[in-house]
Amino acid sequence: KNPVTQIEKNGYPDSIYINAAKIFQGIHTEKSKDGILVRYGDNSQSPMMPFKDEHCKRVSYELAFNALKYQDLLEEMLLNSNAYPCYSIPDELTSLLVVMLYDLQDRKFQKRKIFTEEELVAEVQEIGHYLYSYRTKLAAALARCRIKYDALSIEYFVPETISKQEQRASALPVWFWINTLKISLEDVIRDLEMKGLTKVESVADFNHYTFAVDQHCHDVLVFPSSLREELLNLDLFANCKLLLQ
Numbered sequence: 051k052n053p054v055t056q057i058e059k060n061g062y063p064d065s066i067y068i069n070a071a072k073i074f075q076g077i078h079t080e081k082s083k084d085g086i087l088v089r090y091g092d093n094s095q096s097p098m099m100p101f102k103d104e105h106c107k108r109v110s111y112e113l114a115f116n117a118l119k120y121q122d123l124l125e126e127m128l129l130n131s132n133a134y135p136c137y138s139i140p141d142e143l144t145s146l147l148v149v150m151l152y153d154l155q156d157r158k159f160q161k162r163k164i165f166t167e168e169e170l171v172a173e174v175q176e177i178g179h180y181l182y183s184y185r186t187k188l189a190a191a192l193a194r195c196r197i198k199y200d201a202l203s204i205e206y207f208v209p210e211t212i213s214k215q216e217q218r219a220s221a222l223p224v225w226f227w228i229n230t231l232k233i234s235l236e237d238v239i240r241d242l243e244m245k246g247l248t249k250v251e252s253v254a255d256f257n258h259y260t261f262a263v264d265q266h267c268h269d270v271l272v273f274p275s276s277l278r279e280e281l282l283n284l285d286l287f288a289n290c291k292l293l294l295q
Contacts, residue, residue, distance in 0.1 A: 061153060061162030064171040065099040066110050071146035072098050073114035078145065079121055088125045088134060088148075091141030099171075105288070117152045123207040124148050126195055127155075131187035136180065143173055150177050155192060155204070159185040223253055224278050225295035226287075228269045233291040235269065241286060242271075270295070 075093055101107040117124065128134035128151065139147060154162075162178060164170070181188065192204075201207065228238050239249055242261060250260045256274045264270035271292070273281060286292040 061157060062109065062113070063102075063106070063168040064174040065102070065169060066106055066113065067146060067150055067153070067174045068099050068171055069101065069107075069110040070113035070117070071143075071149045072096065073111060074117045074149050075145040077114065077118055078148075079118070087129060088144060089141045090144045093142040093145065096142070104290070105282070108282075113149055113153065116156075117149045119208050119212055120152060120204060121148065123192075123195060123204060124151050127151065127188055127191040130191035130194060131184055133181065133184040133188060139177065139180065143177065146173060147177055147181070150174070150181055151188070154181050154185065154188070159189050220275055222275055223256070223272045224275055224281070225264065226271050226273070226281065226292040227295060228271065229291050229293055230269055232289070233286075235263070238271065238286065238291065245284070 072093065075090060078090060081087075101110070125134075125148070128147070134144075134147070161182060195201070195207075196204075199207070228235055243249065247259050247261055250256065250262050252262055252265070253272055255262070258274060258276055261271050261273045261277075264272055281287060281292070282294070284292070287294070
């Protein structure tokens with residue numbers, strides 16, 4: 051398996067949390083002064099860390115937007131578990147706290163694996179240890195929220211407007227450019243067919259493991275949306291021979 055997949059199952063490198071927190075800081079929902087219980091300080095002075103590659107950039111944005119989707123739930127978990135406020139964690143790190151809490155619950159509150167080759171960041175390590183020490187109370191707070199709202203899963207807490215947007219987006223096919231500086235159309239088709247995919251004439255002929263050449267751009271391939279994650283783990287994508295549109 052691609053080593054990136056292994057990282058995702060155990061958490062992310064510290065740089066991804068830092069960058070996701072920076073992105074989240076710029077997009078999080080501002081509450082009215084009367085309703086502010088969780089405070090986000092100004093971390094505009096802290097720089098983004100360089101993205102290792104396109105995949106790390108994509109994962110950082112996904113993590114930030116997932117935290118945004120569940121911001122209200124994550125804040126309620128922090129407050130109900132008494133993990134917030136914490137006087138050793140300044141307001142400037144609240145975004146990092148929320149982003150890392152989303153990831154912790156997504157891993158079912160399991161401990162994050164530290165990879166020896168990654169660059170460690172003191173703030174990420176501190177907040178990671180802090181949240182993990184509260185894992186039982188945070189899990190209980192999540193359970194109480196689900197009981198309170200009769201929610202079978204956390205998807206219940208996604209705002210309706212975002213939920214509708216996701217439903218529309220998930221039904222759309224995905225397009226990949228062929229990087230013709232590295233590989234030809236014929237070689238890409240041969241590689242995909244060796245992996246069990248079948249070339250069809252158009253989107254109308256799609257079932258799960260199929261793809262088509264775009265009718266207008268012959269260096270673009272179209273796939274069913276259900277294949278998106280599998281495609282992003284292919285060597286063709288990792289080696290930049292296919293580029294997600």
